[in-house]
Amino acid sequence: MFDFIIIGGGIIGLLTAKELQQTGARVAIIEKNSPEQQATRAAGGILSPMRPWHYSDAVNAISQISQSIYRDLSQQLHSATGIDPEWILSGMLVLHDEETAEAIRWCQQHQAAHKMLAAREFQQQFPYLKPIQQPALLRDDVATIRPAQLAAALSRYLSDQGVRFFKQNAQSLLFNKQRISGVQLANEVIKAKEYIICGGAWSPQLIPAESPAPEILPVKGQMICFPAIGIPKPCMVMDGNRYIIPRLDGQVVVGSTRENTGFDASTSPEAFAELRKFAEELLPALKGLEPHAHWAGLRPSSPDSIPYICRVEPYDNLSLNAGHFRNGIVLAPASAQVMVDILLERSSHIDHSPYQLRRSSSAN
Ligand SMILES: Cc1cc2nc3c(=O)[nH]c(=O)nc-3n(C[C@H](O)[C@H](O)[C@H](O)COP(=O)(O)OP(=O)(O)OC[C@H]3O[C@@H](n4cnc5c(N)ncnc54)[C@H](O)[C@@H]3O)c2cc1C
Structure with a gap:
C-alpha cells in the first residue's frame, strides 16, 4: 500500500512525485511509456511562456515561482544523477511584430528585465542571425532547459530515492462509494491512500464518469x-509563431507547429x-545542413491555458494536476507545490482558486 499513486510520468507527474517524496511519503508512478507522444519529451524547454502577455495572472504567477526554482533544481539533479538537464540563461530575443508594443508594456508592468536592440547593436551581438529592420526585444533573464x-x-x-515505477497502462480507477480503492493494471490492482492523475492530454480518460470532466484536448x-x-x-529567438533554441552542444532545435x-x-x-525553411532564413549558417531529428x-x-490543480469531486482521495498546454515545463515545479499544498493541507502563499475543475472558461 502506497501513500500516493501518481498516474503519468511526464514532467508534472515526476515533479509532483518529487515534492511528495521529500515529505517521506511512499510514492508510486504509473507510466504507460509513450515517449513518442508524451509532451514532456517533445518540448523545447523554454522556461517562460513564449508570450507571457497572452496569459492570465494565474499562469504567470506559477510561471514566475517555477523560474526561480529551476536553476537549483537542475544543479541538484545533475550532481545527484550525473545527468545534466542543461539549465542555461540563454535569454530570449523577440523579433519585431505587431505585438512588440504590448510585449514592452508587459515587461515594464511586471518589472521583467528587457532591452530594445536597434539594428546595429543587434548585428554586433548576433551576427549569425538575419539582419533586422525594426528593433528587437531582448529578455535576458529567460532560461532554457533540455526537457528529455x-x-x-x-x-x-x-x-534512487525509492519511488516505485510501474511501466504499465493504468486501465481504470476502481472505486467504492466516494473513495478510489485502487488502480487496475494489466495483471494486478495497486492501492494507495491518495491518487493523483498527471496524465497530460490523456487525463480526461482516467476521470470517473461521476466527476466533472476536465476540458483537456491534445x-x-x-x-x-x-x-x-x-x-x-546561444540565445533563443522568437520570430512570430516560430522559434529556435540553441543547445549547449551547438545543436539547434526549431519549433513548433x-x-x-x-x-x-x-x-x-x-x-x-x-x-527547416524558417530556421534557414533566420540562421543562414543552417543552410545545407540536414536536420537529424524530427518529432511531435x-x-x-x-x-x-490554465492548468487544473485540484481535488476531483465527489471522491475524497482523487486529485488532478494536468492541462498545462504550451507551458507545462515552466509551470511544473510550482504546479507540483500547489498540488502537494492541497494534498497535505499545507498553508500556501499561492491562491489555489484559479486552478479548480469548476470554473468559468475565461479567455487568457
Ligand atoms: C512541441 C512542443 C514544444 C513545447 N515546448 C515547451 C516549452 O518550450 N516550454 C514549456 O514550458 N512547455 C512546452 N511544451 C508544453 C509541455 O511539454 C507540456 O505542457 C508538458 O510536458 C505537459 O506535461 P504532462 O506531464 O502534463 O504531460 P505529458 O508529458 O504528456 O505526460 C503525461 C504522461 O502520462 C502518461 N499517461 C497518460 N495516461 C496514462 C495511463 N492511463 N497509464 C499510464 N500512463 C499514462 C503518458 O504516457 C505521458 O507520459 C511543449 C510541448 C510540445 C508538444
Whole structure:
C-alpha cells in the first residue's frame, strides 16, 4: 500500500512525485511509456511562456515561482544523477511584430528585465542571425532547459530515492462509494491512500464518469533539430509563431507547429519543410545542413491555458494536476507545490482558486 499513486510520468507527474517524496511519503508512478507522444519529451524547454502577455495572472504567477526554482533544481539533479538537464540563461530575443508594443508594456508592468536592440547593436551581438529592420526585444533573464534530460534525471533521482515505477497502462480507477480503492493494471490492482492523475492530454480518460470532466484536448506540436554548429552566444529567438533554441552542444532545435489532430502524434514532411525553411532564413549558417531529428508531442490544452490543480469531486482521495498546454515545463515545479499544498493541507502563499475543475472558461 502506497501513500500516493501518481498516474503519468511526464514532467508534472515526476515533479509532483518529487515534492511528495521529500515529505517521506511512499510514492508510486504509473507510466504507460509513450515517449513518442508524451509532451514532456517533445518540448523545447523554454522556461517562460513564449508570450507571457497572452496569459492570465494565474499562469504567470506559477510561471514566475517555477523560474526561480529551476536553476537549483537542475544543479541538484545533475550532481545527484550525473545527468545534466542543461539549465542555461540563454535569454530570449523577440523579433519585431505587431505585438512588440504590448510585449514592452508587459515587461515594464511586471518589472521583467528587457532591452530594445536597434539594428546595429543587434548585428554586433548576433551576427549569425538575419539582419533586422525594426528593433528587437531582448529578455535576458529567460532560461532554457533540455526537457528529455530533465525527465531522465528526475526518473533516475526518484528511483534512487525509492519511488516505485510501474511501466504499465493504468486501465481504470476502481472505486467504492466516494473513495478510489485502487488502480487496475494489466495483471494486478495497486492501492494507495491518495491518487493523483498527471496524465497530460490523456487525463480526461482516467476521470470517473461521476466527476466533472476536465476540458483537456491534445494539441500536436512538431519540432526539428539541426546538428551542432558553432554559435558564439546561444540565445533563443522568437520570430512570430516560430522559434529556435540553441543547445549547449551547438545543436539547434526549431519549433513548433500547433495542430488539432486528436491523438495522432505522427510527423509530416510539410511541417519538416516549413520549420527547416524558417530556421534557414533566420540562421543562414543552417543552410545545407540536414536536420537529424524530427518529432511531435501532444500538448494537454485547457480552454483558458490554465492548468487544473485540484481535488476531483465527489471522491475524497482523487486529485488532478494536468492541462498545462504550451507551458507545462515552466509551470511544473510550482504546479507540483500547489498540488502537494492541497494534498497535505499545507498553508500556501499561492491562491489555489484559479486552478479548480469548476470554473468559468475565461479567455487568457
Ligand atoms: C512541441 C512542443 C514544444 C513545447 N515546448 C515547451 C516549452 O518550450 N516550454 C514549456 O514550458 N512547455 C512546452 N511544451 C508544453 C509541455 O511539454 C507540456 O505542457 C508538458 O510536458 C505537459 O506535461 P504532462 O506531464 O502534463 O504531460 P505529458 O508529458 O504528456 O505526460 C503525461 C504522461 O502520462 C502518461 N499517461 C497518460 N495516461 C496514462 C495511463 N492511463 N497509464 C499510464 N500512463 C499514462 C503518458 O504516457 C505521458 O507520459 C511543449 C510541448 C510540445 C508538444
